[in-house]
Amino acid sequence: MQNLLSIDDITASQALNILDTAKELSRLTEGSVKKLPTLRGRTIVNLFFEDSTRTRLSFEAAAKRLSADVINFSAKGSSVSKGESLKDTAQTLEAMGADLMVIRHPASGAAHLLANSGWISAKVVNAGDGTHQHPSQALLDAYTIRDHFPEHRNDFTGLHIAIVGDILHSRVARSNAALLTSLGARVTVVGPATLLPLGVESWGVSVSYNLDEIIEHCDAVMMLRVQSERMNASFFPSEREYARDYGLTRSRLGSMKPTSIIMHPGPMNRGLEICAEAADSPRSVVLKQVKNGISVRMAILYLLLGGSIEGDN
Amino acid sequence: MSIVLEKSDIDRSLKRIAHEIIERNHGLEDVILLGIPTRGVTLAQRITAFLADIEVPIPCGSLDITLYRDDLRTRPPRAIVETQLPLSGIEGKRVVLVDDVLFSGRTIRAALDALTELGRPQSVQLAVLVDRGHRELPIRADFVGKNIPTNAKEIVKVQLEEIDGIDQVEVGAR
Secondary structure, X not given: XXXXXXXXXXXXXXXXXXXXXXXHHHHHHHOOOOOOOOXXXXXXXEEEOOOOOHHHHHHHHHHHHOOOEEEEEEOOOOHHHHOOOHHHXXXXXXXXXXXXXXXXXXXXXXXXXXXXXXXXXXXXXXXXXXXXXXXXXXXXXHHHHHHHOHHHOOOOOOOEEXXXXXXXXXXXXXXXXXHHHHOOOEEEEEOOHHHOOOOHHHHOOEEEOOHHHHHOOOOEEEEOOOOHHHOOOOOOOOHHHHHHHHOEOHHHHHOOOOOOEEEOOOOOOEOOOEOHHHHHOOOEOHHHHHHHHHHHHHHHHHHHHOOOOOOOO | OEEEXXXXXXXXXXXXXXXXXHHHOOOOOOEEEEEOOOXXXXXXXXXXXXXXXXXXXXXXXXXXXXXXXXXXXXXXOOOOOOOEOOOOOOOOOEEEEEEEEEOOOHHHHHHHXXXXXXXXXXXXXXXXXEEOOOOOOOOOOOEEEEEOOOOOOOEEEEEOHHHHOOOEEEEEOO
């Protein structure tokens, strides 16, 4: 792998390789080994133009467990507010020795631009670009599903997964739909018509406007955050109406299959897309997703930087 | 390629190594075997079986050293394989590392680093099926199946029935 920009760039077997590598790394780091020397001397820059808690911290923790040096950059309080461009910012950070850049940016395609413009030779990992892709999140979600349904280790055929809520603005939904369907799962996206993007059928997923019809059949329900920062128009009449129609409420929690799990990429809006009972129920794997995120990101960093890279002798 | 060890030779060597392990450690108290993937694991399992015949069953596991290698940057990323430690752990144990071929010694150096991360064994010993010489580090084996003098450019190919369908060791030109 040269970069990780989009789930569409990797095959199902490459994805499974990342998940297998993550599994071995988690077995090691859950034991007594807290730090591996593997990426000693490599420098990883977290280039964040958008707010983030778990993704940035997760990449940072993953890099540190592999002994890489980490430089954190956030646009707030930097020269970006003086008008410095993405190109100049990236080149400046590469001049400081970056071997890999983890980028989050509000513009869709920013990671692709950074990787393919020829501005830098460092590798690029997309940690979320606008409403486009968030591949490491999809991989950690697949890892979490696989951990929960071990009989589907290498094939998700037979698993039905619902992605619920603000599909329109969600890069998590786009990445997950692509990855989960390529692994064989049946994916249904559920949401109000105003929050479903045009052409969603071409993703290879089913579409539903009625959560109640779907929820009792699903093996995993992925609740998406209502992204108020991207809600620049009236997509639904009121938060109460949204919660009633598309929220994971107590009564919907009761109609789920006994084996099914609740997922959320975080941060959760409790009381809006997910009620507190659901968020804290034993079915909720939200914190496992966070934990697995570190192992999956370690695997991504290892597979990108663990071998020879440009500039090595 | 010419065959230097056949199935019966490999069996005899491993059986002798089993006896030597018992002799060196005055029994098998606190002894555990850790194979280095891939073929070291198979060899460790076979030696464990011989030890069980002679004395008692002891724990046997595997130790992947990929993440500790010093030559990671010379080629594309390698696959990570399973590390399976015995439930007893390695703290205070007499660990016998098992590998198929001892060459530069760099694999063993990596294995020693990996062990340090996992705990503090009482002692670490090394058993190999073939010692072919050409060490690049001050490392030696405690138990050797066969010393095979080689040219540094030659390759030593160990094949084991469980993995390759046949038991034999060949030496030849690359």
